[in-house]
Amino acid sequence: MYTFFLVLLSALASLIQIPVAGADFRFSAGIIVLIAGLIYNKKLKPIPTGIITGFAVCLVRVLSASVQGIENFDLLSYFLEVFFYLGYVLVFRLVVQKDDAIYGMPLVVGLSLSDFGGNALEYFIRLGAGYEDWNSTSLTSLLVAAFVRSVVIILAVYLAYLFTKRVLGKDMDNPLEFAKMAKE
Numbered sequence: 123m124y125t126f127f128l129v130l131l132s133a134l135a136s137l138i139q140i141p142v143a144g145a146d147f148r149f150s151a152g153i154i155v156l157i158a159g160l161i162y163n164k165k166l167k168p169i170p171t172g173i174i175t176g177f178a179v180c181l182v183r184v185l186s187a188s189v190q191g192i193e194n195f196d197l198l199s200y201f202l203e204v205f206f207y208l209g210y211v212l213v214f215r216l217v218v219q220k221d222d223a224i225y226g227m228p229l230v231v232g233l234s235l236s237d238f239g240g241n242a243l244e245y246f247i248r249l250g251a252g253y254e255d256w257n258s259t260s261l262t263s264l265l266v267a268a269f270v271r272s273v274v275i276i277l278a279v280y281l282a283y284l285f286t287k288r289v290l291g292k293d294m295d296n297p298l299e300f301a302k303m304a305k306e
Contacts, residue, residue, distance in 0.1 A: 125171055128159040132179035136203075137186055149267050152179050153210060153240070157233065158278040160214070162297050168219065172211030177205035198251065205247050210240030229298065233272035238264060 136152025147261055156175050162170050180200045187195040218232040241264050286292050 124159075124163055125166060125174075127164070128163075128171065129175045129178050132156040132159070132175045135183040136179040137180060146194065150179075151239070153207065154271060154275050154278060156207070157214065157236075157275050158282065159211070160293050161279045162282055163276070164219075164297065168211040168215050169176075170213075172202070172207045176207030177179075179203055182187075195277055195300065201246075201252065202244060202251065202253075206240040206244040208240075209243030213239035227278060230269070230272045233275055234265075234268040237268035237271050241268065242300055 132155040134152075135155040136150040136157045140149055140151065152175070156172065160166055160171065162177040180203055183200045183203070184195070184197065187200075187235040217227065218229065245264075256277070276298065283296055283298070285295070286294060288303050
């Protein structure tokens with residue numbers, strides 16, 4: 123049930139677009155919700171959850187465009203967003219969840235690498251499909267977006283943890299404690 127709500131919230135949050143550093147590049151809040159949910163509940167498998175979320179995001183965006191009466195929306199463009207989610211969760215699984223180094227990578231760095239990996243995969247697939255809409259997006263914009271989104275994810279997880287612990291009164295470990303994340 124948690125997975126269903128996480129996918130649904132992520133898909134709905136993907137409709138919220140946030141501009142980055144005054145550039146044409148904008149990111150959605152969908153990945154923030156997904157990754158915060160994966161960090162908060164470490165029992166979820168990120169790759170299947172990320173793929174399902176990618177398709178849910180595509181579906182919600184198509185439905186939103188239809189409801190808004192947008193007649194000439196590009197279905198393929200919406201579908202290619204699935205590759206961002208796939209790329210993100212693949213790198214997340216390898217870099218964040220499987221980090222078994224003695225000195226673990228800081229979470230913000232791991233999340234930034236995951237974000238950049240997802241954007242890079244989507245970028246190259248879009249170029250291969252003939253889309254030139256990201257030609258004006260700079261590497262700097264992608265890196266700034268990755269870092270900003272990573273910080274927002276960490277803040278969201280921490281606020282959810284505080285809410286659960288202090289308001290709901292549930293005793294739980296801090297999901298941001300990196301050593302515990304790597305061992306599970």
